[in-house]
Amino acid sequence: MVDMTAEGAAYSVAEPPSRMKILNRLRLTDTAFYWLTRLAAIGVLIILGGAIVALIDGSMLALREFGFSFLYTAHWNPVTEKFGAIAPIYGTLVTSLIAMLIAVPIGLMIAVFLTELCPASLRRPIGIAIELLAGIPSIIYGIWGLFVFAPFLQRTVQPFLIDVFGPIPVLSTIFAGPPYGIGMLTAGLILAIMVLPFITSISRDVFESVPPVLKEAAYGVGCTTWEVVRYVVLPYTRVGVIGGVMLGLGRALGETMAVTFVIGNAHRISASTLAPGTTISATIANEFTEAVGDLYSSSLVALGLILFVITFIVLAIARYMLMRLERKAA
Amino acid sequence: MNPLFAGRRRRNMIAMTLSFAATAFGLGWLVLILGVLFWEGLSGLSLKVFTEMTPPPGSDGGLLNPIMGSLIITSIAVLIGTPVGILAGTYLAEYGRYDRLTSVIRFINDILLSAPSIVIGLFVYEIMVYPMGHFSGWAGAVALSLIVIPVVVRTTEDMLLLVPNPLREAATSLGLPRAYVIRHVCYRAARAGMLTGVLLAIARISGETAPLLFTSLNNQFWSVDMNAPMASLPIVIFQFALSPYEDWQRLAWTGALIITLTVLALSITARALTSSRKES
Numbered sequence: 032m033v034d035m036t037a038e039g040a041a042y043s044v045a046e047p048p049s050r051m052k053i054l055n056r057l058r059l060t061d062t063a064f065y066w067l068t069r070l071a072a073i074g075v076l077i078i079l080g081g082a083i084v085a086l087i088d089g090s091m092l093a094l095r096e097f098g099f100s101f102l103y104t105a106h107w108n109p110v111t112e113k114f115g116a117i118a119p120i121y122g123t124l125v126t127s128l129i130a131m132l133i134a135v136p137i138g139l140m141i142a143v144f145l146t147e148l149c150p151a152s153l154r155r156p157i158g159i160a161i162e163l164l165a166g167i168p169s170i171i172y173g174i175w176g177l178f179v180f181a182p183f184l185q186r187t188v189q190p191f192l193i194d195v196f197g198p199i200p201v202l203s204t205i206f207a208g209p210p211y212g213i214g215m216l217t218a219g220l221i222l223a224i225m226v227l228p229f230i231t232s233i234s235r236d237v238f239e240s241v242p243p244v245l246k247e248a249a250y251g252v253g254c255t256t257w258e259v260v261r262y263v264v265l266p267y268t269r270v271g272v273i274g275g276v277m278l279g280l281g282r283a284l285g286e287t288m289a290v291t292f293v294i295g296n297a298h299r300i301s302a303s304t305l306a307p308g309t310t311i312s313a314t315i316a317n318e319f320t321e322a323v324g325d326l327y328s329s330s331l332v333a334l335g336l337i338l339f340v341i342t343f344i345v346l347a348i349a350r351y352m353l354m355r356l357e358r359k360a361a
Numbered sequence: 362m363n364p365l366f367a368g369r370r371r372r373n374m375i376a377m378t379l380s381f382a383a384t385a386f387g388l389g390w391l392v393l394i395l396g397v398l399f400w401e402g403l404s405g406l407s408l409k410v411f412t413e414m415t416p417p418p419g420s421d422g423g424l425l426n427p428i429m430g431s432l433i434i435t436s437i438a439v440l441i442g443t444p445v446g447i448l449a450g451t452y453l454a455e456y457g458r459y460d461r462l463t464s465v466i467r468f469i470n471d472i473l474l475s476a477p478s479i480v481i482g483l484f485v486y487e488i489m490v491y492p493m494g495h496f497s498g499w500a501g502a503v504a505l506s507l508i509v510i511p512v513v514v515r516t517t518e519d520m521l522l523l524v525p526n527p528l529r530e531a532a533t534s535l536g537l538p539r540a541y542v543i544r545h546v547c548y549r550a551a552r553a554g555m556l557t558g559v560l561l562a563i564a565r566i567s568g569e570t571a572p573l574l575f576t577s578l579n580n581q582f583w584s585v586d587m588n589a590p591m592a593s594l595p596i597v598i599f600q601f602a603l604s605p606y607e608d609w610q611r612l613a614w615t616g617a618l619i620i621t622l623t624v625l626a627l628s629i630t631a632r633a634l635t636s637s638r639k640e641s
Binding site: 057058060061063064065067068069070071072073074075076078079081082085086088089136137138140141143144145147148149157159160161162163164166167168169170171172173174175177178179224227228231255256257258260261278281282284285286287288291292312315316319320331332335338339342343346347350354 | 369370372373376377379380381382383384386387388390391394397398401444445446448449451452453455456457462463465466468469470471472473475476477478479480481483484486487488491507510511514538539540541543544564567568569570571574575578595598599602603610613614617620621624625628629632
């Protein structure tokens with residue numbers, strides 16, 4: 032005891048910290064840490080709110096100048112400063128539609144393969160490989176699309192489509208015109224490859240959430256694998272699958288770099304998918320740094336706002352559906 | 362055989378063949394893209410790529426300044442984004458687990474997770490580049506950190522939720538306050554998973570191009586000044602690939618190979634981390 036007091040006197044002039052003080056310090060750090068984490072969590076909301084406010088603020092000039100006509104006019108003329116968003120909106124929707132038409136069935140079939148057919152030892156490696164496809168940065172898809180995929184389509188697939196569908200009334204307009212290589216079809220196909228892994232991994236996860244008892248019962252009454260998938264797995268997971276598809280759609284709508292390389296960046300609406308077009312994100316990526324004049328850049332920000340609103344709605348629906356499924360599983 | 366059975370078997374065969382074909386198709390693209398990337402990228406890969414600056418068209422050069430720029434911007438983005446993400450994830454999983462605010466934040470975070478990255482670029486342009494009057498490396502780093510945050514929030518929350526409650530209860534019964542329990546018990550138990558989240562976030566941003574287009578812009582010269590425009594690999598790839606010069610295009614392929622290898626290495630490491638944790 033004597034030693035200890037001597038030590039205390041030697042090393043600290045103040046009294047040794049009392050129990051109360053330590054407790055107070057602990058309580059203080061606890062409260063501080065609580066508020067720190069809470070602040071960071073609210074920061075997530077601030078990011079989203081800030082993005083919306085900043086985009087609205089930036090697009091005010093264009094929205095005031097053009098009003099609602101911005102949404103449905105097709106001019107895009109930096110010289111006369113007349114801007115309308117319908118051509119990029121059209122391109123965004125068409126490329127995403129092409130992508131979903133291809134990626135949804137294929138993605139679901141891969142998920143069926145992984146959950147029902149694949150030998151257990153191959154399941155993990157194939158699943159990882161598909162997910163690696165999702166990890167490849169979009170600029171890689173872009174450069175590959177520009178130098179490899181587009182020339183390939185131009186030489187083989189596009190002339191074939193033009194020849195085959197030329198005599199058929201409606202399809203001949205969808206596949207009309209010279210094979211440029213770059214264009215909306217190419218962009219849609221690349222988007223399909225890009226969203227494929229998202230759709231696959233989510234539908235695989237929701238397929239795995241089906242209680243084995245249900246499947247076993249169906250097999251027990253003599254269903255084939257396909258019938259189990261079609262009449263048990265799919266109805267049970269419908270909500271989750273739609274959620275996964277919407278998530279993929281959200282990606283496709285907002286994808287920038289891969290599309291910018293191969294879309295051709297032409298502000299026009301044409302019925303032919305082989306023609307060059309543009310999307311919202313490609314227009315922003317291509318023109319924003321070179322935009323001269325406040326109205327021009329403001330119009331581009333307004334395009335960004337439109338894109339954000341569209342993807343927000345799509346993603347919100349997707350998350351809502353996936354959340355519903357989770358609640359069901361829990 | 363009963364024709365009904367035969368029909369059902371045939372339909373099953375067709376569907377199963379299709380699903381097999383779909384998988385081959387999906388994996389085919391991976392092989393095809395990586396194959397072309399290695400073929401084109403390796404031919405231009407040499408020591409020069411890592412030691413020389415980006416060249417003017419028609420002369421020799423490397424990718425030193427964009428590689429450096431990417432490293433700097435990515436590191437700062439991770440340094441900004443990781444603490445914020447971990448703290449926010451901690452709140453969602455620990456303090457606010459049963460809070461109504463939590464489900465709102467989780468919903469918004471999930472949306473940010475897949476929000477178009479070009480919109481993030483526009484946002485940072487509006488709040489940083491426009492008021493400051495010039496493009497800067499800082500703006501690029503902030504834009505990327507906004508992509509890091511949701512990824513880290515998500516994995517941190519998921520990993521903390523996996524920590525068994527008895528651990529928390531045991532620590533609390535010793536009289537440790539909440540903050541200590543979280544930092545010294547929960548974080549330690551969830552460390553591997555949280556690290557995975559950070560690695561995945563780095564993998565995600567190292568190839569991001571769109572948010573950098575109008576934040577850090579590009580710089581042809583050596584510059585480590587964060588207040589000036591800064592070169593980065595994705596932007597240089599974008600610019601060089603769309604140029605008409607063949608030597609620039611070759612450098613773009615090489616840069617693409619470097620990025621892809623980085624991303625693949627990061628995501629495979631992240632996966633190895635989580636799977637070894639599961640087995641132990």
